[in-house]
Amino acid sequence: MDQFRIFPPQASTTSHEVDTLFFALTAISVFFAVVIFLPIIFFSVKYRRGSSADRSNPKSGSLLIESGWTIGPIFLSLVLFAWNALAYFRIERRPANAIEVQVVGKQWMWKLQHAEGKREINELHVPVNSTVATTMTSQDVIHSFIFCAQYCGTQHSRMIGRVVVMEPAAYERWLKSGEPSESVVRTGDRLFHDRGCSGCHAPNSQFHAPLLQGLYRNPVPLADGTMVTANDQYLRDSILQPAKQITAGYANIMPSFAGHLSEEEIMQLIAYLKYIGNQPPPSQ
Ligand code: HEC
Ligand SMILES: [Cu+2]
Known part of the structure; x- marks a missing residue:
């Protein structure tokens, strides 16, 4: 059971915000599902064939209820839009003084290069507690980094990478390891x-x-x-x-x-x- 998790551990600084949004959206969806489905079930039983319910259908209308269910959802969607947009801008804005890493996706791997020149494949080494900005592109079809979530061809399921977080000194050593590379x-x-x-x-x-x-x-x-x-x-x-x-x-x-x-x-x-x-x- 230890292996079974609905959510992976929150490993990024933005995951908390995204998860909160996700739960809020789920709660709202559940609320509306209940509000819609309970009456459907209730009325199906009440007006089932052969029941003695009153079917005279007198004319009725309520301006209050009708404007309520129009204005309420408009307001709700605007609030959700603003919340989403703010979170999006916070998450997507490139942090200042970030370590630059260039990422090129292809069928079926990611090729990465650090500003100093060091290259790696399907792995991203980063120093702990620092901001990292990745510039990403693909040379063929759409992929998503670093657990590919876009079906991108036969070996898509193998497109799994990992992030290695290192102590700053170890990261500096790692950058200089291997063949010398130009920046x-x-x-x-x-x-x-x-x-x-x-x-x-x-x-x-x-x-x-x-x-x-x-x-x-x-x-x-x-x-x-x-x-x-x-x-x-x-x-x-x-x-x-x-x-x-x-x-x-x-x-x-x-x-x-x-x-x-x-x-x-x-x-x-x-x-x-x-x-x-x-x-x-x-x-x-
Ligand atoms: C045949 C001459 C020529 C070659 C070769 C050339 N360029 Fe240009 N480039 C120009 C001219 C003329 C302009 C301005 C007109 C325009 O915007 O197309 C320009 C515009 C640009 C601009 C926009 C500059 C601005 O001030 O807005 C960039 C950036 C640029 N080139 C980069 C490159 C790069 C990188 C290469 C090599 C891969 C390259 N150019 C090769 C002639 C050339
Ligand atoms: Cu893929």
Whole structure:
């Protein structure tokens, strides 16, 4: 019986909040199920064929009851919406100063890379009591991390990973163990040159292309007159669909790199763009 648990142990800081919400929703559903089903049973018995119940059906109506069952549920759903939305924003907001881990799902495993470069598969090593932010994507179908809950193909049931929580010193040792690896930003820097990005996006390039230093998190004026913020999504879109949002003052000459870069390479490039994006632009 020890093995039998309806809920797994609450292992994350947000599980309490999610569980409370879950119980509240369940309680409300049970309440309405009772309110609806008890009268159904009662009336089925009372008005069964052959019973001597009064079937004259006089006209009746009550504004109070009708507005009550309209306004009550509206109010209830709005409260639930607000509660859910607040919890969602709290849970999904990326914590500041978090340890960065990039995760790529594929049939049928997760490939992880820490900012320092260390890679692992189906395991996530983290130091205890620190915040960790994972950037996740998939190179094929939808998966869910770290116990796959999306049916993703034949070996879906084997897509089970584990989180290893370590003392900070042990984590530092673990990061440096195994083959030496270059940091994600360093790999992105190399890709930026190898894939020809620097051929256009460099101060001395023959092409008229924007410098990417100082770009990250800043507003970008677009050719159509609107403004966007250069967030992670914008960087990703700029690489994969450059024609979607043209930067004001530049021509649509950047080729799309969709299909030419792996998901890992895109993440590494974005990590590099974020890194230089936080630096001041070079003077020209
Ligand atoms: C042929 C030249 C060329 C190449 C190669 C090129 N780009 Fe661009 N890129 C441009 C031009 C021109 C723009 C501005 C027009 C636009 O938004 O498409 C741009 C826009 C961008 C932007 C948006 C910048 C802003 O200020 O809004 C990013 C990010 C970017 N490129 C990244 C890359 C990356 C990463 C690579 C390599 C994988 C790359 N580019 C390769 C020419 C190029
Ligand atoms: Cu799966």
